[in-house]
Amino acid sequence: MIPTLEWLPNGVNFLDQTKLPLEETYVLATDYNQVATVIRDMIVRGAPAIGVSAAMGVALGVSQSTATDIASLNAEVATISDTLAATRPTAVNLFWAIQRMRDRYNALAAANTPIPEIKAALIAEAQQMYDEDIAACKAMGAHGAELLPQEGTVLTHCNAGALATCGYGTALGVIRAAIERGHKIDVFADETRPYLQGARLTAWELLHDNIPTTVLCDNMAGALMRQGKIQAVIVGADRIAANGDTANKIGTYSVAVLAKEHGIPFYVAAPLSTIDPATPHGDGIPIEQRAATEVTHSNGKQMTPNGAAIQNPAFDVTPAKYITAIITEHGVLRAPYEQSIAQMAAEATTKRELTTA
Numbered sequence: 001m002i003p004t005l006e007w008l009p010n011g012v013n014f015l016d017q018t019k020l021p022l023e024e025t026y027v028l029a030t031d032y033n034q035v036a037t038v039i040r041d042m043i044v045r046g047a048p049a050i051g052v053s054a055a056m057g058v059a060l061g062v063s064q065s066t067a068t069d070i071a072s073l074n075a076e077v078a079t080i081s082d083t084l085a086a087t088r089p090t091a092v093n094l095f096w097a098i099q100r101m102r103d104r105y106n107a108l109a110a111a112n113t114p115i116p117e118i119k120a121a122l123i124a125e126a127q128q129m130y131d132e133d134i135a136a137c138k139a140m141g142a143h144g145a146e147l148l149p150q151e152g153t154v155l156t157h158c159n160a161g162a163l164a165t166c167g168y169g170t171a172l173g174v175i176r177a178a179i180e181r182g183h184k185i186d187v188f189a190d191e192t193r194p195y196l197q198g199a200r201l202t203a204w205e206l207l208h209d210n211i212p213t214t215v216l217c218d219n220m221a222g223a224l225m226r227q228g229k230i231q232a233v234i235v236g237a238d239r240i241a242a243n244g245d246t247a248n249k250i251g252t253y254s255v256a257v258l259a260k261e262h263g264i265p266f267y268v269a270a271p272l273s274t275i276d277p278a279t280p281h282g283d284g285i286p287i288e289q290r291a292a293t294e295v296t297h298s299n300g301k302q303m304t305p306n307g308a309a310i311q312n313p314a315f316d317v318t319p320a321k322y323i324t325a326i327i328t329e330h331g332v333l334r335a336p337y338e339q340s341i342a343q344m345a346a347e348a349t350t351k352r353e354l355t356t357a
């Protein structure tokens with residue numbers, strides 16, 4: 001399995017996704033501030049992986065605390081949480097994971113649990129979230145596999161794979177599951193400018209599993225759809241509003257509109273921790289703006305003339321009307337999404353799977 005991130009006795013170890021596909025190197029974060037940097041700098045990225053990384057950051061920070069009384073530890077937990085929450089604004093899994101860790105901490109503190117036991121319990125909670133993430137990806141695969149064609153080409157945008165999760169992937173997990181069930185699928189991976197998640201990461205991890213993969217420039221999908229060369233589209237998500245509007249990597253919206261125009265199903269695969277019932281519709285989703293240099297430079301080389309104005313929104317919102325179905329670990333959601341999401345949210349709240357932040 002591709003080791004995206006791992007809890008170690010001396011910190012959290014991350015596969016450095018900025019170096020892929022040419023180098024497989026690791027970055028060991030030995031304190032929670034370093035975990036925050038790893039998330040902000042996209043050494044680890046992808047909504048579910050960001051969430052579990054933040055949970056491990058909370059566990060790491062608390063485990064290293066020298067506080068001897070609960071009031072001091074409370075203050076440290078708040079600082080650790082705020083630091084990790086300030087890294088990336090769009091993926092709601094980040095806030096969901098931090099809140100889950102805080103809820104666990106608060107329950108332990110309220111029960112007068114000794115500090116060493118609190119530390120051990122938070123490490124165990126983060127490790128459990130890691131295991132649950134892989135299980136959720138496998139369940140999404142099981143629910144979504146039969147939606148994909150028996151034979152054909154599936155387009156994906158960005159990287160919603162093992163590298164974006166603790167393993168197996170959301171959108172790529174569904175593709176993996178379909179192939180494991182005998183579907184003959186090859187993948188078109190949009191390159192996904194400017195960070196090139198598709199060209200660098202999706203292609204790398206699919207080829208690692210011997211899944212036939214073709215990298216497309218971001219402007220090729222329409223022409224290939226028109227030629228009948230794409231049978232389905234599947235992507236991940238960073239935040240799904242209560243009405244089904246879905247934030248995902250910039251460029252997803254264009255692909256969804258093209259898919260609808262060509263009568264091609266457009267699927268979103270995401271765990272319940274990506275659903276944000278507190279945000280009624282997509283206009284309320286915060287969109288991260290990243291540095292202009294990600295657009296102006298490629299591999300250290302300047303690509304644009306000095307003085308050119310630059311836009312670099314990292315995500316866009318695909319209105320629910322373009323989404324054929326949302327595949328979760330608990331089943332497949334269909335329109336009207338207000339109802340199907342609310343129903344699944346009600347079932348999940350009792351199980352603490354949904355964001356309450």
Ligand SMILES: CSC[C@@H](O)[C@@H](O)C(=O)COP(=O)(O)O
Pocket residue numbers: 045046047048091157158159160161164165169170171197235236237238248249250314
């Ligand atoms: C299973 S990952 C789903 C999304 O997080 C993914 O599609 C995406 O947009 C990732 O963006 P990134 O900026 O690389 O973190």
